[in-house]
Amino acid sequence: MRFYLQKAAFYVVALWAALTLNFFIPRWMPGNPVDILISKLSAKGPVSPATRHALELLLGTNSNEPLWKQYVDYLGNVFHGDLGVSVTYFPASVTQIIGQTLPWTIGLIGLATIISFVLGILLGQLAGWKRGSWLDNVIPVTTMFQSVPYFWLALILLYVFASIVPIFPLNGGYDVYSVEPGFNGPFIGSVLYYGALPALTIVLSSVGGWMLGMRNMMVSTLSEDYILTAEAKGLHPRRVRTVYAARNAVLPSFAGFAISLGFVVAGSIVTEQVFSYPGIGSALLNAVQSNDYALMQGIFLVITISVLGANLLVDLLYAIIDPRTRARA
Structure with missing residues (x-):
């Protein structure tokens, strides 16, 4: 039993570390998915600041929130099966x-x-x-x-x-x-x-x-x-x-x-x-x-x-x- 408990604890910690890196690494990359999506939408007309803010909330990159708050929200969404919306295949969700x-x-x-x-x-x-x-x-x-x-x-x-x-x-x-x-x-x-x-x-x-x-x-x-x-x-x-x-x-x-x-x-x-x-x-x-x-x-x-x-x-x-x-x- 001790063997299986040790293995379970190790993999739980490894999963948490992977989720943490999974959150931060894309945000350290250059570029912004909101700007990419807005550039697609701007072809149909100007995009208002309210629309930009709504897209930030939709994609989980709200610049008005601190990074730790985004991290907590990200973990909560992951455990609820909500992986967000894809920019590449918008408006399809990542899960789809x-x-x-x-x-x-x-x-x-x-x-x-x-x-x-x-x-x-x-x-x-x-x-x-x-x-x-x-x-x-x-x-x-x-x-x-x-x-x-x-x-x-x-x-x-x-x-x-x-x-x-x-x-x-x-x-x-x-x-x-x-x-x-x-x-x-x-x-x-x-x-x-x-x-x-x-x-x-x-x-x-x-x-x-x-x-x-x-x-x-x-x-x-x-x-x-x-x-x-x-x-x-x-x-x-x-x-x-x-x-x-x-x-x-x-x-x-x-x-x-x-x-x-x-x-x-x-x-x-x-x-x-x-x-x-x-x-x-x-x-x-x-x-x-x-x-x-x-x-x-x-x-x-x-x-x-x-x-x-x-x-x-x-x-x-x-x-x-x-x-x-x-x-x-």
Whole structure:
């Protein structure tokens, strides 16, 4: 119980610190979202001081209030689910924009990250168990894809499989001309078809690292005394490989998986720009270009919760896989 209480207290403090930075950093940036919005509205006529003050209240940047008062109001609004109004997509709220774009990012990059992790761990486990096999010799080829800049690999695959050999579409998240968005077969099939090439790019660029890390840990673990003891007892090789060797070798990979899974949202910017994918990364880029404080804060909050949630999940899994973690707490 003490272990779980310590973890809960740590993540509560980390969340508060992240929320505080999330409030102050956009306000330290040059520019003002109210001026940007007024410049858009001024094309239709002059904007009165009363209108400007109303926009400041709407966007949460009231210059007549002290910064600490804005900070307290911001924390209260966050805990009530009110993330403000987006300047970039005005008059849509930040919650609406995130609700529309986040499922695309989680569906594509989240699933692709999980697939690459599981595939890399399984293949790395076999490569470490059978050192010198053909699978072990394939690892340098897979790590070559990881060393190639991601956007360059994405552009090459896009050029080959969407332009020269038009197997996949060039851009977009689904066929906007022939299917109706919703929970139906044609729409789901179109989403899978349009997301296949971006997902393949993510898997190719990351599976090699998971394979190499798991393979090296398997080689190190197989030299331990408890592996020799398990083999001397006459246990089945599959049991020795999975229960004794792989279970301990996979522990360091979980920490890296937590970081990569937590940064799914942050790492989606390049992917979605190359493939023109309608995810949260594109919304974040537009928010930065427009100095959209509210939308930036909302997306950063999602990134923070993703990272903290992923790390918390891995900490709990650590405690289950390796009971010694709870004993040391």
